[in-house]
Amino acid sequence: MSDAIHSIVDSADGRNITALRQAIARRQVSAREVAESCFRRIEQRNPSLNVFLALCRERAFAQADKVDAMAARGEALPPLAGAPVAIKDVLSTAGTVTTCSSRILENYVPPYDATAVARLEAAGAVILGKTNCDEFAMGSSNENSAYGPVRNPVAPDRVPGGSSGGSAAAVADGMALLALGSDSGGSIRQPGALCGVPALMPTYGRVSRYGLIAFASSLDRIGPFTRSVADAAAVLRVIAGRDPLDATSASVPVPDYAADLAKPIEGMRIGIPKEYFGEGCQPGVRQRVEAAIAQLESLGARRVELTMPHTEYAIATYYIIATAEASSNLARFDGIRYGPRENGGGAGDRGLAAMYRQTRGRRFGPEVKRRIMLGTYALSSGYYEAYYLKAQKARTLIAGDFASGFEQVDAIVTPTSPVTAFRLGERTADPLQMYLADIFTVTGSLAGVTGISIPCGKDGEGLPVGLQIFGPHFGESNVLRLAHAFERHLQGNHDQY
């Protein structure tokens, strides 16, 4: 974004989307100028950061012109009018290639929009293009993309986190005002932490997943990356709510999250689970998160010590359930209805089954194959009870930790990631070590609760640290309120962080 747009959006109280809409309504800037400025930024920065896989200029300008025409006629503008948005490439966009960062969908152009995308556009947002991610959202560093890794705009020799690394980087770098990502085990919150931007995982069922290409259906969520918590509230209000096209979307009323932000946090009880502060958490991360908790207390929140004894089982549980569901969901990629087909076997290897094996074997990347294999094993005859059923029972216990926690507190506060952004290539050799980095995020995924990551300062190397705030099912209002209060405090006291 250009300086002129920066001066509009980084104005009062973090309500950037509202400030932009007002500036467009007053004709101080046009939606087209905003979109042009984003595309210029993308042209400058994308060759080195590898954030966008595809742009949809025509669609963006058509929408921007529509918003400008409304402004010219003096009509009231919709809530996200003119807000430039980046979409993770696992969300379907009609007419724009949607690859899931995989070679098995390299030429796939969906015939329809995901509901979340359609709702953003109906609210006036301008879709800029599709962002890079780990293949089929499987990864924690964005290094599993078939189209190369994204680089962290804060420190380009480092990863942006994953799997929604491109969406986090697009917002952190000012290529877009907001972005959509998906989160199954931390894929919104962790890259938000590593890139230093607010990143919200709504409650399971809060946002329709129609048009999200499924990874793990009992875990997948869609949520926003934004420049501020107030912006996250504005976006959630638009994308949340029942959708007849997704049977798992809940018909729970959608509150006015932005209005709730202003309420004081005095007396809110925040739970601090000791299991999230042990060894394995970098000292720089722990320090910043503890300082943030102290700050929340000074703003009036009441600290309650919690224990969540099943936390240490969450990674094992998650990597059985997520891979089992993935092995089922990804069975649909078979070279018949979409994507390229491989059928180059020898004379005795040309039948239908050989075509499946070859298409999938050649077109899925290593991490996707690893997870399909693990999930297939966990579901196979003779192992189902020992692995899948056992993991489902462990999931009950992990969800129980949250349920009993939320009987005592309004929110649970932890680090988002035990580490700050690591160097590209540093962790790729050992998949298990990469999985273990998800320890603080997979718990909330398994429990179905909501969680946000917000920046809470930098570690000794100047890398962003994320503070995670969990709330109970459909408890987004309280989570956003706490996050907003902390963010406003941080804005006013930059020198201390």
Added chain:
Amino acid sequence: MKLTREQVARIAELAHLDLSAAEADSLARQLGDILGYIEKLNQLDTSATEPLAQVLARNADPAASLRADDPVPQGTAAKIFPIAPDAVQPYFRVPKVVDKGE
């Protein structure tokens, strides 16, 4: 813990995945490591625990979760066939499934 080559081949067959010898070897080791870690779950006594298959909150109205089964024309067929690797409307064409022994 390491999976055997036969175990890896069997899972790959179930998953419809062609694997190179090098891929199969590294998967035998990596899956073994991961499954070894997952053994951790056996420390948990789950004899009295129900499995959790989905987390849709209880306060989400279950009656509303399924829409009426009314067919609505989507009009997407014309858009779907052109993106298939081998289609002759209204069919997707696939390699030969049945060997007639010719």
